[in-house]
Amino acid sequence: MRWWQIKKRDADLERELRSDLELEEEEQREGGVSGEEARYAALRAFGNPTLIRDQTHAVWSWSWIESLARDLRFSLRTLRRTPGFTIIAILVMALGIGANVALFTVVRGVLLKPLPFHDPDRLVMLYEAGALGDDTTDTNVVSGGMYAEWKKQNRSYSSLALAQGIRVGLSGSGGQLPEKLRSALFSWDMLRTLGVQPALGRDFTQADDSPTANGTVLLSWGLWKRRFGGDPGILNQTIELDAAPFTVIGVMPAWFDFPDPSTQLWTPVYHDKPEAMMTSLNNHMFRVVGRLKPGVTAAQGVADLSLISQRIHNAHLDDPFVFRGASSRPLLEHLVGEIRKPLYVLLEATCCLLLIACLNVANLLVARAAARRKELAIRTALGGGWLRLMSERMMECLMLSAAGGVLGLLLAFAALHWLSQARHDMSRVDSIHIDGVVAAFTVGVIMLCALFSGLIAAFSNSDRHILGALHEASRSVGGGTARATLRKVLLMLEVGLTVILLVGAGLLLKSYERLRSADMGCITQGVITMHLGLPDARYATPAQRANFYDSLLERVRALPGVDAAGFATLVPGQGYEVDSTFNIVEHPPLPQGRGLYALSRSADPKYFGAMGIPILRGRTFDGKRLAAADEVIISQSFASQYFPGEDPLGKHLHVHGQNAVIVGIVGDTRYAIGETPRPVQYFSLDAGVENVGTLVIRSSHDPEQFALPVQRIVSEMDRDLPVSDVLTMNQLLGKSTQDQSFNTTLLVAFGSLSLVLAAVGLFGVMSYIGAQRTTEIGIRIALGARREQVMRKMLLDGMQPAVFGLVVGLTASLAAGRLMRDLLYQIKPLDPAVFAAVAATLLAVAVFACIVPAWRASRLDPMKALRAE
Template identity: 45%
Template sequence: MRWIQRLRMAMLMLFRRNSETARLDQEMQFHLDQQISENIAGGMAPAEARSAALRTFGNPTLLHDQARSTWSWNWLEKFARDIRYGARTLRRSPGFAIVAVLVMALGIGATTSLFTIVRAVLLKPLPFHDPNNLVMVYEHFHNFELGDGFNVVAPGDFHDWRAHTNGYQDMAAWRDYGFNLAGEHAELPEVVQAAGGSWNLFPLLGIQMAHGRSFTPEEDQVGANHVVLLTWNIFQRRFAGDASIIGKQVRLDSNPYTVTGVLPASFTYPDARTQVWVPYAQTLNARQYDAHDNHQSHVIARLKPGVTAASALEQVSALQYQLHLANASKPVAESAVSRPMIDDVVLDIKTPLTVLFCAVGCMLLIACLNVSNLFVARSAARRKEIAVRGALGGTRLALIREQMTESLLICAAGGVLGLAISALTTRWLATHWTTLPRAEIVRMDTTVLAFSMGLVVLTALLAGLLPAISATGKMTFGLLQESSRSVGGSTSRATMRKTLLAVEIALTVILLFSAGLLFKSFMHLRTTDLGCVTDRVLTIKYGLPENQYNTREKVVAFHESLLEKVRRLPGVTSAALVSTPPGGGYEGDDVFTIPEHPPAASVLQDDAIYRSADPEYFKVMQIPLISGRVFTDQERLTRDHYLVVSKKFADQYFSRDNPIGRHIRVSWDTPEPENYEIIGVVGDTVYDVAEPIKPTMYFPVLSGLPNQVSSSTIMVRTAGDPLLLSVPVQKQVAALDPSLPVYDVLTMQQILGKTTASQSFSATLTLAFALLSLLLAAIGLYGVLSYLIAQRITEIGIRIALGAQRSQVLRLVLFDGLRPVFLGLLIGLAGGAVAGTLIRSILFGTSPYDPVVFAAMIGSLLLTAVAACAIPAIRALKIDPMQALRTE
């Protein structure tokens, strides 16, 4: 059992090293005493006996070291000794240590925060059974110019895919929805985001209910009994986690729905804002349920074992092409496309997160270069100390190890401080980044801690290895022969410092340029002209339950009564109704034909966004009337077959004709299409600031059709701050119907900010990282130039003593400091052009080679560099030549 004995000895050497050292000393002393005793017994005097014993025994110190060299864990002892030496060295330079630790804390903390978010959002698998086999299947129009080619699916297509293909284990569908929620006992009403899911959706995903059960196939039918599933969020928030709610009823749009189950806390798909789920078929009427041209559903499919995504999709695409041929004049896609479900969930955030992670990686590298540059500059002041240590027997490896230990201590301290910074910033990011998917699972764990520890080791190597190798080169030992009056430092080290600084500046330029492009792109979005007035406008949405407001007269009476009450409020200058405000989103479109220009049977029908508006809407929002007229109070109830179109609509579909008096035929959800006469053309408005303008049709809101104009937005122009009128307007709604909740109480400026929130957040973060990197570069430039001047004090004193003007010295010092800046700037400009090309897809209205951004970036960098160089340069002017010549 030798290995047991070896293990025992190794443990003794590790945990009882001091006692074993004492035992070794005692044993050596025992043998020495024995030899002395033998010599005395042989007739020697005590002093002579001791000298003879030492000659026989050998040097005790050398023997002690030789014995200890055979022990285990010597590397740990050497490491501890290096740690103690490194700590003492850093304590002698507290300014350098504090700056270096803060620089590394910023880099490590920011990188750890972004890694935490990237890992949670992009890398963690979805919380479903076997998530790698889940895909999202979409329709694909071959000639579709807008979007990314992944079009939502019509219910009829979904049913045919599921029934007539066999490449997937199963397919399920869901669609967004919304309800007015009220309880059975006069609880406060609220608007909740909802979703309609097919009965097999939750079994397909492998979701087990926390309480109750999921939907049954019988419940997922048009006209079936109303049932609802609660998410864990609303179960806790509104129902206090009381499981007795199962089997009871809640009111959705004034209809009673029986609660059949509660979803687990881990289920937050498609996002955490979804509060309730109802059967898919109950969100559709009979015509919509079988339609192939009503695109509104998302389809999830699970691959069969051994079946590839491509082969399964091929079956769906073949079937979809048959459906397309059977509905040639309708907007039915020609094929299908798919992508992994995880890619679908993180689609909108993947590119911004990748850009941010690259930005923070650049910042970390800049921090490493900064500290490395400080180490190189600092080693110039310690070069004789290092040479003396080498002359006294220190090997080059030992000297490198000692300096690497200093780097490790700085990075470890920076890592500890960076973790504290990361914990705070990660929580803040997850809370305030409103468009971040899967934000609820963003948290620090052991993997993040391991990543942070790895960063500490990596940054220690990056920051310390090159300076350590340079400081212990062969030329170092020649420094012992240098005259005490020698001038300047090593040319090679000065070149290294400048090279590192140039690389640091180049990375800063790339980061600054990328941030500038993103920020300018965001400003383009933020200042986009919506086509209407946006100042002092309040918007409030509401939806009239169709079973309660089930006639045209009831709907119109509510709309008109609300407008009358709101217009009489103090501070209100005007008010109007529209289904969706400008910038408020797509909210749906419909196909139509023009009877005066009937298309061929095989030609795809045209489509346009539809809105409903009251007669005052265009005047209130200052949307210009281009030709014809807008609605009047006469276009109401059954006299509603009139519409107003946008300029884009007129230009696209009546390019050579006057559209006034022409007609369009719209199918809606009625068995027969209906004809509408065009009475006016108005200016274009934007439905999304990041999307191109689309043709728009406006129908009269006073038609009162329950299934078309029940959901409306009241637009209130005010004389002062519009938010001050939000409560008074809501009180007017409550006065008409106390059970009717309102939602999305926003100003037009807030709507614009909401639609650009993601771009704003990513641009702001990237700009913050870029500014921090610029600050780090300035610190590095200042530190390096200060050390260079300190090393050239004697040279500068000689120059001044020989008659050099102080302005010449100033130019000399500034040029020396700015030379690596210009070199880094040239390299960075090339890298910035490449970076601009890579992020082109997320830019809006901004060229990836924007000259204004280039100029702003160059100007800010040069100003910062001059400011960083100015302080050491001015200090150089104050050098007293006599004092400088006396300096060793």
């Protein structure tokens, strides 16, 4: 029934009741009853008009809606009367709900959402599996030859496609500067395997994926917009990649970034790579994506490929780099990689933060309910039902949670915007956004928070003994023993959860500091690095590349302020990438199928001095241009692992089909921060003359000042050659530890927020208790209690739940720390220094939060306190 119809009926009912009552009163007068007695007699005969009105009204109205509306209005009035409490409660809820919603959105977008490909559950990433030296791994990248055999012989996959991430130089045109871009090589059927079509233009064809075909390229949506202004006319136009012409055939959708979020170009792999590389069985460099046939499981697919690999391995037993098995992972699991566990740890941390927020608000509500105990007891005495009063408390909590949820959603928006800017390189970051599911999750969290906090507050005031409640309220003793105990338990739980978060944050922070301070085996201060890649089209011969490097290094070393400069294919902190197998000529032959391997680098003679890598024994390269790699320098770990108890100098390694004499031993370096140094063999840059590498410059001045002069030198030597990844060594190491930095920053932020919430909870509850016990404190002081005794008692009352919570939290952290073991570097989950620091911090904050209310209570004027009662 519509509201205006209900109002009309209410008015009609009111007139009818008044008319009936007047008739009854008239009859009483006619019966001889006079004046006021006639009216009272009419009321007795007629019954309670209010009750009749309510019962009749309930027949045609939605009484429960009206009841909720009354509760809503009452809650709003109540909250307006206490703005301080209301603002604090809303802010606390907003922090807890906002953090939870933001992390849920990230976890859902990265880990839970299906990939935006056709039937993504059937897509798997494939690897070669087997032993390499003393190591066994199931996730090796795949050789071109093994991929070809899998594709030809398998019966489990409807399609197999291959990819490799590379970097290419995009030549400048129309006044634009050249730039180095992340690119990917695709087999022609990769997009068909994934089930993706270009947003503009066409896909690769088999004819495009051939060494004799004209070069073709697909652009990313971002590159198309940024570099070409979103002009559809770019289709069928020619651009230069590494000085070679490529025809733009299409533009990919904005969300497509496979296989890496930074990929901006895609070109056909067989057009780019030589046939020898694509048929090699021991040159592992490709990622292979497979689409399982309907009805085939991942295990069946792996078994099929493993049989093929075993046959190939048996036919090449003399080559240790031909693996004998295969393995697979769902494509989603491969793409999210190692961020799965940190994200779930952070989500658990936000759940703890939300629970702390709810406990905080519940504790404030319990203390506030104790202050209103007399009012509630009077309302109960006047006929207010317990369920009715509980309904009002729940509505009040719902209002606080809803307001906190709205503000929390705004905070989540801001946090996700920051995340998209700070971690644009994170896998699937474009899938992270607030949608209907997240909104529904937010509503659910709001309801749970209201229910949790409201039930605790409501049951804390569920005493139905009205007279006892009135007497207890009048004595102002803090709301009773049971309620005081409840407040202490809530505070204890809040402090315990805070301790767990602080211990986790402390462990990650100490781990990150250890990681950043790890000895890289080289100088990291005053060093700048720059990446260069010489295109084969302009630097086809080793002599051309060697001349370029020699000329560049000569001009760079002549710059004022440059202390040293060198060049190497990879520098510490840039990853492993390249390794090679070898044999030691002076050692007995290895069993068939066994081989030794180490990381392989090329460097110029002055590279070691520029990077501060010590020459432990022997010498560096003599600087003479070598026609072949007949000299090699090894690292200390190489010497320890492969020449135990003997002098490696003068010994020979058989590598790359020729013998190289060991002329020097240098210190170990870490090419991946936080990992144990691996054996490395260095060859002269002139002998290998790689077309990609890193220039390093060391200076006692600010190294970043050399970025522009070096770029000008390179531009003068080759105007279409881009210089990329211009980073100091500290920036390079920071980039390689950004995942750990991100995780640490967030967990420290959550721990700090929880500490603030715990302090607010202690301060708020102690303030309420002090206000409730005003009369008691006044009587104590009037009877002779010293003020310092009052302050000590109040302080101890507040510190008791903090200390118990600290003990509970530290105990729980013993188990929680073990769950973080994989995220820690060179520290134990039970690190005593972290536990001690957390305990000291928590106790200091608890004392600070309790001391102000305790001091305020001890300053009470007993006469004013007694009169206030």
